[in-house]
Amino acid sequence: MNTKNRNFFNNPKIKIxxxxxxxxxxxxxxxxxxxxxxxxxxxxxxxxxxxEKQGVAVKKGKAAATDPNKGQKRSRKVISSDSExxxxxxxxxxxxxxxxxxxxxxxxxxxxxxxxxxxxxxPEYEGLELGIGESILMKAIAxxxxxxxxxxxxxASSSSMQKKVDKISSLIVGSKDIEARYIVRSLEGKLRIxxxxxxxxxxxxxxxxxxxxxxxxxSEEIVDMIKEAFTQxxxxxxxxxxxxxxxxxxxxxxCKITPGIPVRPMLAMPIKSIEExxxxxxxxxxxxxxxxxxxxxxxxxxxxxxRKSFSRNMENNTAKYRDILGKVQTKQPQVKxxxxxxxxxxxxxxxxxxLPFQVLSTRKRKEDVQKEDSKENExxxxxxxxxxxxxxFDVLYFDGKPTLQTSLKERRALLEREFVIDDHFGIVExxxxxxxxxxxxxxxxxxxxxADEECSAENAENIVDExxxxxxxxxxxxxxxCEGLMVKLLxxxxxxxxxxxxxxxxxxxxxxxxxxxxxxxxxxxxxIGDSIDLVVLGAYYGKGKRTGFYGGFLLGCYDxxxxxxxxxxxxxxxxxxxxxxKFAKELKPLVVEKVxxxxxxxxxxxxxxxxxxxxxVWEIKAADLSLSPIYKAGIGLVSNDKGISLRFxxxxxxxxxxxxxxSTSADQIAxxxxxx
DNA sequence: AATGACTGCCC
DNA sequence: ATTCTGC
DNA sequence: GCAGAATGGGCAGTCATT
Numbered sequence: 001m002n003t004k005n006r007n008f009f010n011n012p013k014i015k016i017x018x019x020x021x022x023x024x025x026x027x028x029x030x031x032x033x034x035x036x037x038x039x040x041x042x043x044x045x046x047x048x049x050x051x052e053k054q055g056v057a058v059k060k061g062k063a064a065a066t067d068p069n070k071g072q073k074r075s076r077k078v079i080s081s082d083s084e085x086x087x088x089x090x091x092x093x094x095x096x097x098x099x100x101x102x103x104x105x106x107x108x109x110x111x112x113x114x115x116x117x118x119x120x121x122x123p124e125y126e127g128l129e130l131g132i133g134e135s136i137l138m139k140a141i142a143x144x145x146x147x148x149x150x151x152x153x154x155x156a157s158s159s160s161m162q163k164k165v166d167k168i169s170s171l172i173v174g175s176k177d178i179e180a181r182y183i184v185r186s187l188e189g190k191l192r193i194x195x196x197x198x199x200x201x202x203x204x205x206x207x208x209x210x211x212x213x214x215x216x217x218x219s220e221e222i223v224d225m226i227k228e229a230f231t232q233x234x235x236x237x238x239x240x241x242x243x244x245x246x247x248x249x250x251x252x253x254x255c256k257i258t259p260g261i262p263v264r265p266m267l268a269m270p271i272k273s274i275e276e277x278x279x280x281x282x283x284x285x286x287x288x289x290x291x292x293x294x295x296x297x298x299x300x301x302x303x304x305x306x307r308k309s310f311s312r313n314m315e316n317n318t319a320k321y322r323d324i325l326g327k328v329q330t331k332q333p334q335v336k337x338x339x340x341x342x343x344x345x346x347x348x349x350x351x352x353x354x355l356p357f358q359v360l361s362t363r364k365r366k367e368d369v370q371k372e373d374s375k376e377n378e379x380x381x382x383x384x385x386x387x388x389x390x391x392x393f394d395v396l397y398f399d400g401k402p403t404l405q406t407s408l409k410e411r412r413a414l415l416e417r418e419f420v421i422d423d424h425f426g427i428v429e430x431x432x433x434x435x436x437x438x439x440x441x442x443x444x445x446x447x448x449x450x451a452d453e454e455c456s457a458e459n460a461e462n463i464v465d466e467x468x469x470x471x472x473x474x475x476x477x478x479x480x481x482c483e484g485l486m487v488k489l490l491x492x493x494x495x496x497x498x499x500x501x502x503x504x505x506x507x508x509x510x511x512x513x514x515x516x517x518x519x520x521x522x523x524x525x526x527x528i529g530d531s532i533d534l535v536v537l538g539a540y541y542g543k544g545k546r547t548g549f550y551g552g553f554l555l556g557c558y559d560x561x562x563x564x565x566x567x568x569x570x571x572x573x574x575x576x577x578x579x580x581x582k583f584a585k586e587l588k589p590l591v592v593e594k595v596x597x598x599x600x601x602x603x604x605x606x607x608x609x610x611x612x613x614x615x616x617v618w619e620i621k622a623a624d625l626s627l628s629p630i631y632k633a634g635i636g637l638v639s640n641d642k643g644i645s646l647r648f649x650x651x652x653x654x655x656x657x658x659x660x661x662x663s664t665s666a667d668q669i670a671x672x673x674x675x676x
Numbered sequence: 677a678a679t680g681a682c683t684g685c686c687c
Numbered sequence: 688a689t690t691c692t693g694c
Numbered sequence: 695g696c697a698g699a700a701t702g703g704g705c706a707g708t709c710a711t712t
Contacts, residue, residue, distance in 0.1 A: 131708075131709090159709080159710070160708095160709070160710095161709065161710065190699080192698090192699065192700095193698095194697090194698065194699080195697095195698080196697070196698060196699085197697090198696080198697055198698085199697080199698090269695090357704095360705095361704065361705045361706085362705065362706080364706070364707095365705090365707075366706085366707075503696085504695080504696085540701095542700080542701090543700080543701095544699065544700065545699065545700060546699095546700060546701085551700070551701070552700090552701060552702080569702070569703075570701085570702060570703085571701080571702075572700070572701030573701045573702065575700090575701090580700095622702095624703095626703065626704075628703075628704080629703095629705095630704090631703090645703060646702080646703075647702080647703060647704090648702065648703080649702055649703085650701090650702080
């Protein structure tokens with residue numbers, strides 16, 4: 001952990017200077033490089049092979065040649081290394097030699113991990129993982145530089161772990177100064193050059209625009225076409241192949257939404273106040289849907305034969321949910337294909353209750369090893385493991401036809417009309433609304449007897465707060481174990497399902513986004529509507545654009561009974577650049593050599609790079625509290641051996657008015673947890 | 677067989 | 688996940 | 695407003711070590 005950061009504070013603070021130089025050159029390089037890449041048809045090999053001077057390499061994250069899809073989301077590029085500037089401690093490795101066999105090295109690394117699964121099938125949308133993370137990289141770097149950890153074990157390269165380290169070491173050793181940095185970052189999956197997937201697609205489009213001189217289409221049009229194709233078939237190889245084979249003009253017909261291939265899911269934008277809802281949807285017909293606290297799941301039914309599901313990031317998670325996928329039924333049995341978008345939640349079928357996300361996440365992810373008695377196995381999954389329930393909210397494809405370009409109103413109607421609603425499969429709870437004459441007018445919801453009719457004019461006049469409908473529904477959703485609401489337009493083209501294009505056309509309203517003053521208060525219980533105040537116990541050195549600053553902090557609460565500070569969470573977001581700059585300076589005098597004796601924390605998993613005297617108090621906001629295996633806050637109060645931590649903690653502001661002893665107490669944290 | 681470090685992927 | 692920032 | 699890059703808790707799975 002110290003290897004990489006030893007230059008902290010000594011670092012001339014360099015940073016994003018690269019970008020200045022990029023400008024024109026960036027586009028140029030992207031285009032040039034991608035041309036090469038396309039021609040080579042071996043992007044992933046190029047990725048590593050071309051860590052040369054002016055290269056833009058398209059690196060396929062952790063998946064290599066055999067899995068075109070997996071790399072998409074992790075696709076990274078490298079830009080001109082001669083504009084390089086930043087320094088980052090130990091990862092700067094300068095050595096020399098050639099880089100020729102890199103592609104093979106990567107393949108080898110992969111096989112050390114996957115040698116078990118004999119049948120290496122083609123490019124399914126399955127994951128192939130390298131299993132290389134920070135730790136392995138550190139070791140490799142250490143090995144390559146000889147700076148540290150010279151574990152000269154005699155039986156060194158016998159284990160698969162050590163093989164990985166060795167491969168990477170040799171990769172790094174066999175690279176030139178600058179190259180090493182990008183090899184490391186590449187394996188990290190982050191190149192940090194202000195240039196990622198979207199830019200690659202744009203570059204790809206521009207490259208093709210230049211190459212296919214015959215086309216009358218403008219560069220922008222071509223880029224748009226490729227973007228469109230890519231959202232529906234998120235796979236570089238397939239898109240490129242189709243362009244090369246059938247021409248850009250036919251791309252639309254060749255690369256279209258297909259059951260079996262995941263679609264980039266439409267995402268939502270967070271808002272900060274209820275008022276923003278009105279700004280977005282003013283006057284238009286809209287709907288509020290429960291936002292369930294589960295896992296996004298895209299369900300595919302393929303040719304009447306196969307069922308698959310994909311996660312939000314298009315990982316194939318069929319094995320994890322095979323049991324519940326089998327429960328999805330269309331009313332018309334002859335329907336052979338569909339794709340629906342849903343949330344899967346852990347569900348207590350006896351109590352008819354939605355269970356917390358933490359329960360869902362304990363579900364097994366891989367297929368049971370039992371082969372026989374598939375039926376019994378299915379029952380087992382539902383009964384003895386973590387039972388789940390589906391809440392559908394959209395349909396992207398049905399019975400041979402895409403439904404992307406129909407209104408949400410139609411898509412929802414299709415869901416309600418064509419799918420069997422039962423214990424295991426439901427439609428999300430919703431309420432349709434419309435702002436009218438300054439007020440929200442309720443149309444109807446899908447809850448029985450709730451209000452299947454429009455508000456009368458008289459009722460509308462009775463609405464004091466124009467956002468009341470939404471606020472009430474928001475509170476209701478939270479009372480029903482949900483995170484909040486999704487607000488979407490119902491009619492018009494603006495309600496089309498646009499995978500990734502106008503990607504944030506949906507609004508998510510979570511209770512904890514809203515300032516405490518907004519009048520949304522927990523009658524339904526749950527959540528920390530307000531924030532809590534914690535003491536800054538320590539800090540971690542920042543990486544990347546936070547090199548030279550603290551990148552994260554260890555926070556804790558005070559337990560007056562035990563007279564100790566108990567770790568509660570790490571904190572790494574919510575700071576402006578100015579904040580970080582300020583804290584780096586302000587907290588420096590508080591640094592102490594040794595851990596203050598009254599600190600309670602997990603030595604292994606939570607130890608900061610520097611410790612502080614307990615002095616600074618910060619206001620933190622979070623979505624939930626969780627029982628933690630590693631944090632100590634309120635330990636013994638709720639559980640004997642587990643403390644309490646925070647879900648999605650973020651910095652709000654300093655509380656110079658509070659002393660550490662006045663921070664939120666362990667008792668209070670336990671209370672908040674119990675109140676959920 | 678149990679434990680622990682590490683990784684990837686959910687949120 | 689949340690948040691901030693340059694464009 | 696987008697895209698990118700910082701950063702969070704916590705789980706199962708994998709592999710090494712004991």
